[in-house]
């Protein structure tokens with residue numbers, strides 16, 4: 001899937017490169033980020049592996065160091081990345097993509113909270129950045145905007161950790177959901193919400209927090225329930241059943257959307273509370 005055109009770099013850090021995307025007409029700030037073993041476009045979502053990275057670098061006679069950068073180089077890289085993220089943020093909250101705020105609202109994610117989490121829009125996808133407690137960027141997720149008809153739904157920024165999104169690690173209870181947007185939805189109420197960046201099946205092999213009870217609020221489809229039952233059998237958490245008010249909903253986001261806004265928080269807490277109690281009961285000798 002190479003375009004045949006040379007890679008046109010915009011910013012070269014020691015261990016990565018920001019360039020105009022070779023897979024679509026990329027104007028203004030470039031959207032294609034190339035790491036030693038992976039490349040991703042923050043606009044169209046195109047992804048390349050190690051071999052294509054090597055051939056793209058060759059085409060532009062460019063080099064990337066395998067390890068992380070040092071000193072100024074690393075700071076410069078961080079600055080270039082932050083600029084990309086800030087632009088996505090401005091697109092969504094002040095720019096031409098303001099109407100797409102409606103999608104977050106439909107998903108129950110409040111404006112103030114979305115802004116506090118730095119959510120942006122790249123022109124075709126929502127950008128959800130993940131930061132450590134010192135505010136350093138540790139990863140990001142692209143969620144394709146359904147309004148733009150892309151062929152993919154989610155992409156990870158290279159190096160994004162596999163267990164994501166816990167802005168409130170001390171929050172209560174600890175809940176595992178499948179998607180970042182559902183995790184955001186819960187986190188805005190102070191709930192310690194986690195989501196895997198690598199799909200529901202990866203939960204079976206990821207180290208999960210030992211804090212009890214871990215509530216498994218996975219999608220109410222075959223895969224989600226299968227993974228949930230297996231984790232439950234291994235004593236890793238308590239499966240949360242679909243509530244009556246969420247009849248037919250595929251996940252917690254859809255279920256909550258059926259409730260009037262002022263009831264959502266209370267019903268969610270009651271649901272989690274019941275599951276936690278059931279879990280405690282099941283563990284009694």
Ligand SMILES: [Zn+2]
Nearest residue numbers: 021024041044
């Ligand atoms: Zn692209």
